[in-house]
Amino acid sequence: MRLSKLFKNAPTVNVSGLCFDSRKVKPDNVYFCLPGLTFDGHDFIDDAIKNGAICIVHSREIEKKQNGVIYIKVSDVNAAMNQCARLFYGRPSDKMTMFGITGTNGKSTIANIIRSIMNEVEPCGYIGTIAIEYGDVKLMPDLTTPDALFLQSKLADMVNAGMKACALEVSSHGLSQGRVDGINFNVAVFTNFTYDHLDFHGTLENYFDAKCILFKDRVRSDGVSILNIDDKKFEALKSISKAPVISYGIDHEADYRAINIQMDSNSTHFDLVYQGKAYSVMTNLVATYNIYNLLAAIAALHESGVSMDTILSACSHLPQVEGRLEQIKEGQSFNVIVDFAHTPDGMEKMMQFGRMITPDNSDLIAVFGSAGKRDVAKRKVFGELADIYCDYVILTEDDPRDEDPKEIADMIKEGIKNTANIYIEDRYEAIRQAIENAKENDTILLLGKGDEAFIYREEGRAPWIGDDKAARECIQKYRK
Template structure:
């Protein structure tokens, strides 16, 4: 592509690609000097040029410019990179129906429900915490919402593979760092708002402001905002929306409302009320918070033209979302649930569900920790919640990074007053202990990691078998199933 297509009045030289990491620059690339939290891309201009950059996009004054290199100064390098990526990759998001999902909890589940229901009707891709998926392609992501260059390139790949839609998890980090600035969403979905990510945002107000960007600035004016009517932040967010608002809920009147809910640990039944008419729904999803997730997906799909009857028919067999209230069944006589819950709200909801499916004389056993270098204040809250709902607590490592897992566990223990608890640093051994301790009718909750097959330790990302695989191995090896 010619550089003049990316920047007005730029020379008509050909560029081979876009890059913001000087180490990955290739011949005739455009290099963007992104200012970061730790490093500043301006400090690596010479390295980028040595690796073949033909153009440098910068915001700071450059004292020594090299012959043969084009320098373009802009006010905001990140915004320039977003718009260049959008053009370079052929504006892929304009060629698909884009569903953007944000909220503290439920993003992965809502996105995967949308894809599972829509994909048989019209091909739909998915980008989020769990994976990048489209057609037969499945890739592992590094971030919930990837950087703009990677994101636009994958959206382009989806278009080329025949995708007509994409369900994209949009994190608060991704919004505040402008990773989706090159996308105008057809649908913006809000799941809920609770305590999280204060290590990055500083305050709940800043966190909410970041979430609201999707609804104020990134949704198309002819699009739709799908909001949770039961969330305390509903009214405040609704007032900010740049597109029409459609609501869903259980407790309050909403455009899409679930009433007469009945559920067990295998399935849920409810009546969906829409425009005064009631539609019976049966789904294999369980737990009240998953009814909310399903309502969000139903509303989003129906508002983009999918027949309600087709959506409801597909609700009965929604594929298990990996690591999200994933029930492990290997012939054992106790319940095992693997869940990604890593916020106070998430832990509480999973523990409430775990308590509801545990027999009266059974024990609720929780295995969890808390991530290092993240929201220290929530650790005591984790302990308080486990103390309230659980009968036995096993504290263990969970992405400790360069913190001592024992110290993290000690901070969680500050909230535990009565419940029996132990600390086993090795996560596999902690899971093994839970499996060996479980009796008929008990429930084991493995929380915090979901389906992740890595653990962040002091020296970076290290392999981890995954909670779902570890517990299966332990059931077969130590319980003879």
């Protein structure tokens, strides 16, 4: 593409790609000097030029400019990069129905439900915490919401592969850092708002303001905002939404409401009330929070034109979302559930569900830790929740990074006053011990990692078998 297509009054030279990492620059790339939390891209301009950058997009004054290199000064490098990425990759999001899902918990489940049901109508991709998926392609992501260059390139790949829609998890980090500024969403979904990410945002107010960006700025005015009416932030989001608002919920009257909910450990039945008519819904999803997730997906799909018959017929056989309330069944006489829960709200909901399916004379056992270099205050809260709901706790590592996992566990233990607990640093050994000692009808909750195939330790990202695979292996080895 010619540079003049990306910037007004720029020379008509051809550019081969866009990059903000000087180490990855290739010949004839445009290099964006992004300011970061740790490093500033302006400090690596010489490296970018050595690697072949033909154009430097910067916001700071540059004293020494090299001949043969084009310099373009802008007020906001990130905004310029977003716009260039959108143009360079051919405005891919304009060629698909874009679903954006944000909220503290539930994003992955809703996005995957949308993709699963949408695929019965037309091809749909998915980008989020679990994977990047479209057609037969499955890639592992580094971030819930990737950087703008990677995101736009993958959306372009989806368009080229024939995708007509995409369900995208939109994190608060991604919103506040402008990673989705080049996307106009047809459907914006809000799940819930609870305590999380204060290590990054500083305050709950800042965290919520980041979520608001999707509904205030990124959803199309002729699109729709799907909001949880039972969440305390409903009215605030409704008041700022650029698009018409559609509500869903259980406790209050809503456009899409679930009533008469009947649930067991394997399935749920409820009546969906929409426009005064009740539809019978049978689903393989369990736990109340998953009924909210399903309602959000139903509303998003139906408001985008998918028929109610198509949606409801698919609800009974939704695919298991990897690492999200994933029940591990290898013929054992006790329950093993893997879940990504890593916030106080997510932890409590999983423990409540575990308590519900565990008989009074059996034990609820939780295996978890807390991430290093992240919000420290929630660690004691995790312990307090385990003290309320669990009969036994095994504390272990969970992305400790350069913190001592034992010290993290000690902070969690500050909230545990009555529940028996031990510390086993090695996560595999912690899971093994829980499974080896479980009694008939006990429930084991493996929380925090889901199906993630890595653990962040001091030396960086290290391979990890995944809680789901570790559980299956331990059941087969030690309980059969």
